[in-house]
Amino acid sequence: MASEAVLKYLTDTNRPYSCADVTTNLRGAYTKTAVQKALDSLSEAGKIRCKLYGKQKVYVAIQLDTIDGDSDIEDYDNQLKNLTQSIADRTNALKMAETNLKSLTSAPTTESAITEIDEIKKRLEKHEMKLNNLRSSTEIISADEKNKILNEFDTFFREYRKRKRISNDMIEAILEGYPKSKKTFLEEFCIETDEMVDFKIMSNS
Incomplete structure (x- = not known):
């Protein structure tokens, strides 16, 4: 039958x-x-x-x-739902990690960024000192020479702001995957910001 x-x-x-x-x-x-x-x-x-x-x-x-096998059959739907959610979570985490990695690899390394920042600071300090000396000097200089000096200062000032923005973007990108605070990160990598050392520079405008 x-x-x-x-x-x-x-x-x-x-x-x-x-x-x-x-x-x-x-x-x-x-x-x-x-x-x-x-x-x-x-x-x-x-x-x-x-x-x-x-x-x-x-x-x-x-x-x-x-007899216990019956409970396994009843639980198939829950297992499938949990596994599907787990795969979705891991896929999203992988996408975030790939995005962070791409951002970090396209940015300058920490060491090169620190070196560039230090070099720019030294050049800015040198030119600022020269500019202050010229401003306080009683020696008369031509308008063309004065404009040349001011234009050079503006160029270096724009470069300073550009590099500072790049450095801040790089630090923020790293902090997205960094488990500690920004203060701890700066201390661990011996990074000093303008605010920490009270470094200020005014534009010529």
């Missing part, structure tokens, strides 16, 4: 199958209608379990020596 064959197949395989699966796996020994009737009869008799996944019914044999 179809019921005996279907029950034996589900018991032997110990896996959930739909009516179509059982019909196919029994190699056409019984029609789909006969298999469906057998599954319904076995389910009503309590010999197999019927689970509804969406619009599809899935059947599984009740194994007397593995």
